[in-house]
Structure formats: structure tokens, C-alpha cells
Amino acid sequence: MRLRFFVLAALLAANGPALLPGLTPTAVRAQQKLPLTLEDIWAKPTFRAASVPGFNWMNDGRYYSALDGGSLVQHEVTTGKAVQTLVAATELQLPGAAKPLAVDGYTFNANEQKILFTTATEPIYRHSSRSVYYVFDRGTKKLTPLSTGKQGYATFSPNGLRVAFTRDNNVFVTDLATMKETAVTTNGVKNNLINGSTDWVYEEEFGFAQGFFWSPDSKQIAFYTFDESQVPEYDMQKWGNLYPEEYRFKYPKAGEKNSVVSVSSYDVASGKTTKMDVGPEPDQYIPRVMWTQVPNTLSIQRLNRLQNKLEILHGDVSTGKTRVALTDTNPAYVEINDDLRYLAGGKQFVFTSEKDGYQHLYLHDMSGKQVRQITKGDWEISAINGFDAKTGNIYFTSTEGSALQRHLYRINLSGKGKQRISEAGNGTDVVNMSPDTKYFLNTHSSAGVPSVVSLREGSTGKLVKTLEDNAKLKQTLAQYDLGKFEFFTFKTSEGIELNGWMIKPSNFDPAKKYPVLMHVYGGPSFGASSTQTVLDNVGGGTALTNYLWHHLLAEQGYIVVSVEGRGSSGRGAAFRKATYANLGKLETIDQGEGAKYLGGLPYVDKARIGIWGWSYGGYMTALAMTKNADLFKMGISVAPVTNWRYYDSVYTERYLKKPQDNPSGYDDNSPVQFAQNLKGKLLLVHGTGDDNVHFQNSIAFVDALIKANKDYQTLYYPNRNHGISGGNTRLHLYRQMTNFVLQNL
Template sequence: MKILTQKHFQLSYPMQKLLSKFLLSVVILILAFFGATQAQSIKWHDFEDVYFQIRGNQIFRIQLPGQTSEVFVSAEELKTENNTVLNIRDFTFSEDRQKLLIYTNTKRVWRLDTQGDYWVLDLESKKLQQIGKGLPESSLRFAKFSPDASKVAFVSEFNLYVEDLGLGEITQLTFDGNRKLINGTFDWAYEEEFASRDGFQWSPDGKRIAFWQLNANQIRDFYMVNNTDSVYSQIIPVEYPKVGESPSPAKIGVIELSSQELTWLDIPGDPAQHYLPRMEWNSPDLVLLQQLNRKQNQSRIFAVDVLKNEAKVIFEEEDEAWIDVLSSWEDVYALTYRHEFQWINDRKEFLWFSEKEGWRQLYRIGLDGKETPITPGAYDVINLLRVDENNNRIYFHASPKNATQKYLYTARLDGKGKAEKITPEELEGTHSYSISPSGKYALHQYQNTYTRPMAEWVSLPSHKPLEEARSIAANLSKNQVENEAEFFKIKTEDGTEMDGWMVKPNDFDPTKKYPVVFYVYTEPWGANVKDTFGVGRNRLYDGDMAEDGYIYISIDNRGTPAPKGRAWRKSIYRKIGRLNISDQAAAAKQILEWDYVDPERVAVWGWSGGGSATLNLLFQYPKIYKTGISIAAVANQLTYDNIYQERYMGLPQENLEDFVAGSPITHAKNLEGNLLYIHGTADDNVHYANADMLVNELIKHGKIFQFMPYPNRSHSISEGEGTNAHLKKLYTDFLKKHCPPGGR
């Protein structure tokens, strides 16, 4: 249910399936300042202050600080034998930087296009050769060079392969892979909930490959039905572990390439009752991996001696609620995202996030288990940006004073001293940074509710613009507009203080009463209240809500991933569908007492987890919410996947009552107002079965409502000609009919 934030709707909701929040914001910010030709995300050189960009079908090399640009790989160099120029989706360098691996002709697998074709370009000889010839087109995944660049390993159709570049010989390394026995990549649940996609790694000496194998044979298939592409229905099976079902057993194998001998690492515990979300080589003979128990409240890091096949725990922690393997603050939907250990001190230590002291802080952990806090304090480290080991410095995002904003901070890598804010004080709002390997330069991006996205290049740690004329400060005034959204705080009777934003009608008259529309998400994977440009816009509304006379509001309740500390975020444990709902209702109750709010015209809407919240608010608090539009909602918590639902709710075998109490279907009998329920029949995330169950329950209790299934559309309801326009019209017509706009 981790899908929708207001930002996704600002940009065209279907794009959320393809790009992460971070990449989307980078695209907008660079577009706003540098223009469309430089809107591609940058790829840093490993150790020089140089970055690369894809522009058209060419790769450019840009040198800092002068921003001198040159064609690094031309379209002519990417012409194949049939005179077709490769369309570059992504590229990676070999370690010696003499070869380039080009990713092209891609296909989407679940969220991202992680399947395609790969070509190798020799940067000296200009020889261009395709990898995996003879295998099905667009079937290769996660291809990567061996350390000496003599070979390329990849996954195709659930099996591992390695190709000798000199000889052109392909060697198959695993032979048992299929849809249910997955080698070198992951099943739906691991990918969706842990962002685990790339499932194998070369050893540092290139002699071995370590890889995951997931056995989904005991995972029941969920069947989706395609009724639109043939006169006979087509069944689409998805191996999908529902909450309460044991996980797909995962294990890690190591293949000795010289002999092709396979060894399965001896990892303690029952593989059907734990997860292995992270694995990485430390040295040619040592692998580190993270094991998470099924409830996801115990984490252990093992150091595995590959030659002896012995695993030793070097770090472990527990949490009364859950331990986050990743957070919504990370770039988890980026094509190249990986759970990497951040190594320091010649790989004798690594950096690690933990909330054990009440805040999300960074620690340095030694292979001997010794730990040192490096960002102590009462604030959350939102995400780590760069480690500048030469200068004993790290850079990270944080916002200790305002959870709706984000700034650049630095701290000493040795943990001594306090964190320092680098972002200029006068630029209040949301900042993002991409920092060069040396830590000397950064692409700085800035926006707030009344400032269009802007970008500049700065030097660090001084934060001085590289080009004064193109700096944010020099161009700030012409990028600022009248502030539409205003932020507010609301404190409920139990003392809970929540952040919110509000957009009032253009011709607002405080003597009149206006309808209010609440936009909700409310679950642990999304926060809506952020100080960003366009935050109060509703892209599903066909028109201008402020012009038509609506008050538009969003509030972040307890449990949302705001940088407010562990207690705020984890108070929702085992209470999804209750705590978040009561918080929202308590805030709405106060808002309805405002003189200019019409308590008879109150609407709420949301998508995915927000759709679930919409249903719960409409059903549990029918005296407050009169109209609701729910899209792609989980109506019954027992229908969602085990990793997400058990992380936040526990095991239904132990506390079934919490799942029942938090499910909208339990409260459907209380519907009094106007409901529009929308769902795509080919939703592989929140299954369409939720719609059938909810509709059945509403019919049982004689409730009248509107229902719109979108045939063969996924969770984004983006496929098919005319879909977006139809959805906007449906949404808007229903809202205007049942919650009429305008002051009275």
C-alpha cells in the first residue's frame, strides 16, 4: 500500500510506477533551471569531480567546477550492425573504466523496467558487442562486469549466466530457475517491500559469484484475470504471499567459477521464518548479510567465512515494533537502487542506521561488532548523501526544527562534535543535494510552497555557488509566486500535534462557509505534508479547486514517516486502521468548528493506503465525513502481502483482532454518506479481490454507493487510451455532485 503522496499526483500519477520520488523531484528541479536537455539524472565518476549525463542517444562528460562539457560516447559509436542506434536507458563503467555496459530495449517487471538487453562498448577500440546473444530478447537482468572486466554476469529467465567477453562464450551457472524458484533476483514481495531486485554480486577478486535463491513453490498464486485482450479470459498468476503466510524461503549460494561448484551458505535459522534483505562481499572470502526475523523486529548482521562456510553474528538489535530495512526517504524506486553497506576504514567498518536511541541515527560498526554513534542528537537523519573520509566528514539530509522541510547537514565521521547545518538559513523549505565523490561540489535543488523548483551548483562545505549569475539567490525572486498553500499545526485533545497544509478558495470570504476536501494517506509509507511547490494541487480534479471554491486540506497523523522520531513513527504498530483514523478524525472535528467550514460539505479521498483510510474515515466517522472517493484501497488487511502487513501489524495468528478492527470491511455497515469506490482489475499490488469483498459487504447491508472497476488496469490505473481523462472526470463529477463547491 506504499504508493501515493501528493507529489505523485502533481507530476502525473502513473509516473510513480516508473520513477522514485527523488528522481522525479530531480527531473523537475533540473528542468526548471537547466532546461530539458539536462534533465537526465546525473551519474558521478567514481573518484573524480566529473559527472555523466545521457542526452538523446549520447553520453556527455561534464567536468567540475568549470562545467566544461564534451561528448563522451557519441550516437555513432552506439550503432549496431543493422545501423540502429542504441537507446540508452542506463550505463555502467568497468572498474578500469575502459569499457561501458549499455542497458537498452527495456521492459517493466512489476514497478520498474529491470529487464532488457545489454551491450558492451570498448572505449578504446570502439568495439560494440551484444551480451547474451541467443537468449530471448529483452530477457537480461542486472548485468555487471567482473572486477577485471573480462566477463559479464547476468540473469535471464531466473537463471544466472556469465559471458567471457574475449571468447564470446556464455556459461550457464544455474539450471533450476523458473517462476517459482528464482535465482539472482526476487519475488514480488521482496521487490515491493524491500526494494530487492538485483540478486547477485561478483566477489572482489572475480573468482566467485554470490546470489540469492528464493523458493516460492509453497507460495500460493493469486490469479488476475485479463478479460479485455481476447474473447477468452487470460489468467495471470502472481506468486503473492498474503499476510499470515510464511515467506518464500531465501538462501544465498556462492559459485566458484573455475569449477562451477555451488556452496549454499550455512545461515542459522528457519529460512521460511526470516528474511535476507541485504548481502554484500567484504573481501574475496568474507560475505556480510542481514537477517530479519519474520516479525521484522529483530535484525542480525552475519559475517560469513565463505571458505569455512561459518556464519558469525557481529551486530544485532531489536525493536518493540519493527526495524526498518529501508525508509520512504530513500530512493527505493530508482532503477539502480541497492542495499549497499557503506564501507569505511579500508572496509574494516561500515555505516548503519538505527533508531534504538529514539531517533534515526548513523553508527559506524566494525567487523568486530564495535559500534560508534556519529550523529548523536534528538533529530532524525533523513538519508546519507556522501561520505568524505579524507576530510573526516559525512553529509546528510535532516530537519530538526520543521518536519515538513529538508536541509543539508554535515558531521564528523569519527562521531566527535555536533552536526552543522550547511544550507543557508534564509532559504527555508525543502532542499536536495547530489554530492560529488570528493565532497567538494554538489548539485543543490531548492523549492517551497511559493518557490518554483530551482537548482544550482555549489562548493562544499562553504555552499558557495559556482556561478553567481545562475545561483538560486540571484534568481530567487523571479521564481517565487503567490503562496497558495498555508501550513498549520493542530493539537488534539490527547495532546497530539500534527502538521497540515490548507489551500483556501481564491475569493475566500471568512464570513461564508466553504466545503472542505481532505486528502489522506496516513500509513507508515507516506507523508503528505511537505514544504514543496504545488503541494496543495489535486491532479485528479478536472479544473481548479481553489477557483471553484473548495478548501483543500491534508494532515499527517502519527505513524506517518515524518522526521519526528521513532515514537511518532512507530506509535501506529498494530493500530493501522485505528490510530491513524482516530487522529485524522480528531483533527477534522476541530477543523469543522472553524467559522468558515461547512460541516455538511466534508469530503475525503485517497489512493492505495489513502484509499483504505478514506473508507475507514467514511465508515468509522460517518457524522464527520459525508463524501468519500477511495481508489485502489485495501478493504481487508488480510488480503495484503505478508512483508508489509506483518511489519506494521504483527502476525494474524497472534493478534487477528487488530487486523479485523483496522479493516474497512469490518465497518462497512456504518456507511451513511456518499461513496465512490474505484479499483483496477489487474492490480498486482492491492488485489481487485478487495473490491469484490467490499462490494459484497455493502450489498449485504443494503448500502447504496458508486463503484467503478477499470478493466485490466494496474494499481496506477494508468493503462489504456483515455483512462486518465476518464478518471479525472469521474472523480470531479462525483465530488461536485455530492460535495458542491463554493461559499454560502
């Protein structure tokens, strides 16, 4: 076993609390550390991390803009100093209004003379929203509503003369000179046909909601159309009134009918719409659409329903004709991400593929012929962050340093000159690079250490200015009695090395026997996303709030552990796709191996090991409590899938195929099938308004437990979605979870 220690108190000592009047350093050291409370974590801003809100790069790479007190302010990159107020809050006050607009977002047009401000933004699902938009002219200081009601995804044309947006399942375009609004489509109908935005399953599983795209010359708008008329509806009850309200939306479960998706292009000048040829097969996916650098040429990615064959189509929008430029296949499934880049000049593009076993960069000509593989190695690209057309350098984030870390690198299109740009050391970097790649905003954290947000030079990574060091949060954390956080690895009985972390009580005594609570997610990652719970970032792979809750449990005498099993990202395709066609089997084995390993440690009470998780982690908890019933004394399963037949088509079939073709993959690892094995104490938690993992899942599992005459406890949150949040909800939930752990482990 290899351990790498992160003792939080030591890491934060240099930023400890300021001396109070009359106290000597010795007296401060002798002060009693504060105990963590659920109120501190969930109800107060005690541990709220600071960031840089509303950050946007400006055309001149020397400047960025950010919202500040309701005003839009320009800052100089090299100093971080505010150099001018672009729009004062007082200029965002409508005639007769008592106060300025409460702005929650903004975008510039191409020459930065007009700005779209968003207000009253209303979230719909994970990525979708609608807002009231206003156009502000910096020259005339005029503030104008974009349209009536609420709109979606309002976007300037590249030449800044028009704005396209969605409303009521249709696409519209407004001429800013006249404010004349033109309907691009008129046939949109709720729960039937969608233009310009995505349906539920595309939004959730392909990660985007806006479904229209301006051409680089501003002459065309490409847009999606979803015919969801044949997709079954899910009926979700909304509680509160005398009679519950029905909320019905289209949700394709595994094996059921999906939307039939088409792509069209609208010519702004003529008003003509041309439908693109995406092939004769209606039962397929179009996960990405973008414009190339060749005039009138649209790039369309076509994915078969089994998701193991991806084709890049190049289409002529004047005729609608398309041709296949590139095909990427995989025995399991093909990754979908945003890494496709068409290079200036219209002759080449960069694409990522894991055809050599790891996600790497490849250069192709426009016919699709591979020019070269740009990156190689037993590590994977997690995101492309920028491209410098002058030098031919690509900037990317990868796992080359460690599967637990993410750092920024640079390499030339020639495949030469690879260099790490991130500072030496551990941790995780989240990069926002300027369009000209001269600078990047870097958010760096490591296990137990809050994020530091800094501006850095793109070519060298040299620090320009620290924008937020979260010193206040570090000082706050230093006042609390936090345990010892450490990473570890171990080998399973199959010889597979797994990563994990462990939080021990601050007063840990190796001569004692401690109960252990394991935290699990366990689900597969897809594209650039990472579902790892073992990462070298501030929460160790979890949110800071969960990280602190785990420390709170450590204060109560528990060891908290997370073990990353097969199916997770960062270690290549073989490790991630080992679970293909049989979700739950290997993941459950690996969590069981983790429990056995922990039970063999001299300071662990193997009769008192518990497990908890949310979403896929809730599914894993339910499986662990039934298939590994002898290993776990208690479990908390939050918002679990309990039968993959109940979950959506895109996600489930990607990893399990269709249920018609792989019934055993669906049934052999469903907790519903093993309810009779339950031995330990189980708490089942779900929001009744969960549009993602439906409440139906918990109902099915409870019904199976009743039939098996098994005892359990339930905790249901009315109208709460998959995140189970809002008001006091999280505080209430974690109080119940804490009590359940204390009473049963």
C-alpha cells in the same frame, strides 16, 4: 494555530510572464489569470518539470556524464559545460539498422572504457525490469549485444572484465574478452525457484530487485535463491481477448507461507558455488546482502518473520560459515535501510538504529562492539549520502531542521563537527553525492516552488552551477489562478500536535463558509522512504500533478487540506510506531480530529467535509466514511486495502503481526466490518490489474456494502495496475473524481 504562508503568486512574481508586444506592466497585472484544466495537468506537458536526465558521476570528480539527444556527453562539474562526446548517437547504430539504438540507460565499467547500454526496457513490477543490453568498447568503437533475448540487471565486475546478469530465473556471467557466456545457475523455474533476483514481496517491501553482487576483487558473485514453491499463487485476469488471460504469480498474503531464501557465493575461476549458513530457521527474511572490506567476507542481514530482531552476519565465502556480528531489536519492528557502510581498512562499520527513539548513526568494530553513537537528538537520519575516507566525515540527510524538511549535514566519525551543508532556509533537498564527496547534485524545492537542480561543493554546499532552475515552469505557473498554500498545526483532544497544509481559493473570503476536501495517505513509513503528505517540497508532500488538481478544486470554491496523523515519519519512533499492531485505529481518529478542527473554523462549512486517498489513503478514506460517518459527506477511495488479510506478508505482519497471532488487529479496523455505517456518498476506484493491492479488496468491500443495502459508485479500470495510468487513464480518472466532488460536496 501557527500558520506559515506560501502564496504561490507572490513567490513566482519575480519569474512572471514576459511582456507581450504592446503591453505595459500595468496591462500585464490586469490580465486575467488562466484557469487550470484537467487537460493541462494530465494530458499536456504544460506543467512538466525539467530535470537532468541520465546524470552519472565519473571517476574523476571534476566530471559527470549525461545522455543528450541519444549521445553520451561528458560535462565539467565546475562549469556544467560539455567537454567531449563520449559516445555519439551514430556510434550506437547496428549494421543494417535504419537508426541508432533508442538508449534508456547506461553504466560504465571501472575504468570507464566500456559501457553497458540498455534498450527496450520492459518494467515488470515496481523495481524489476528486463532489457536488451549492449556492450560498447570506447577504444574499438565496437557495439556488441550482451546476450540473446532480454536480460536483467547486467552489471560489470569491478575489474571490468566480465558482466553478470539474470535471465529466466538464473544467473549468468559473460567474459568480455571472448563473449563466452557461463551459467552460474541452471535450476531456475518460473513461479518455483528464482536465482539472482527477488520475489514479488521482497521487491515491493524491501525495495530491491537485483539479487546478485560482485565481490570487490571480482572473484566472487554472491546471489540470492528464492524457493517459492510453497508460496500460494494469485490469479489475476487480463481482459481484452475473447477469453481472458490468466496471469499467475506468487504472492504471500499475511500469515501464509513465504519463500525460503538462501544466499550462495560463486567462485568465477573454479565455478564452485558455496551456500552460506543463514541459520536453521527457514521462515525468516534476508533483506540485505553486501560485501565487506575484508576479503572473502560477506555481510548478510537476517530478520525474523515478526521483524523485531535484526542480525548482521559476517560470513566466509570459502566455507559458508557465518557468525552474528550485531543484533538490533525493537518492541515493534526494526528499520531496514541502505545505511550500513563498511569502512576502508576492514576494521569498522557504520550502522543506523533508532534504539534511542530516533534513527541515528553508530560506529562499530567488525566484532559488532559499539565504538560510539555518532549523532544524537530529537530528529532522525533519513539517508546516508556519502563518506570521505580521508577526513572521516559522513554526509547525511536528516529532519533536524523540521519534520517537514530534509537537509544535508556533515559530521565526523568522532561525533564532532556536525555542520549543515544545505543552504539556509526552508524546503527539501534530495542529494546525489559524488563518490569522492567533493561535489553533490542537489534537487531543492519548497512548497509551491518547482525544483532547482544545482551542482554544489561537498564540503561547503557552495553553488557551483545551476543546471536546471525550471524558470519556464515557474513562468507558466505564474499565469494561472492558483490559490493560497499554507502550513498549519493544531492539537487534538488528546493533546497531540499534528501538522497539516491548506489550499484556499485565490479569492478567499473569510466571511464565507467553504466546503473542505481532505487528502489522506496515513500509512506508516519504513526505512528511508517517506509517505508524508505534509512536506515542504514542491507539492507539499504530494506529486505536483495532485498539488495542481487540488488548486483546480480551490478554483471551484473548495478548501483542500491534508492532515498528517500518527504513523508518519520524521518525528521519531514513538510517533511513527504508535499504530503498531492496530493499523487504522489511531490514523482514523486523527483524520476525524482534523475534520472536527476544520469544522470549527469560522470559514468552513462543517456539513460539507469530504476525504479522498489512494492505496493506504484509499483504506483510510473507506474507514473515515464508515467509522467517522457523521463527519464526512463524501469520499473517494482509490485502490484501497479493505481487509489486511488480503495484503502481503512482509508489509502487513511488520505492522500487525501474523493474523493468527493478532486477529483483532486485522478485523477491528477493516472497512468491510463497518460497511453498514456508511452515510455519505462514496466512489470506489480500482485497477483490475493491480498486482499490489488486489482488486479482491474492492470486491470484498462492495459485497459488504450490498449486504448492508448501502448505495455507492464504482469506477474500475481494466488491466491497470496500482498506479492506474497509461494513455488517457489519469485524465479520465481525475475527470470522474472532479465531477464526483462537484456533484457531492
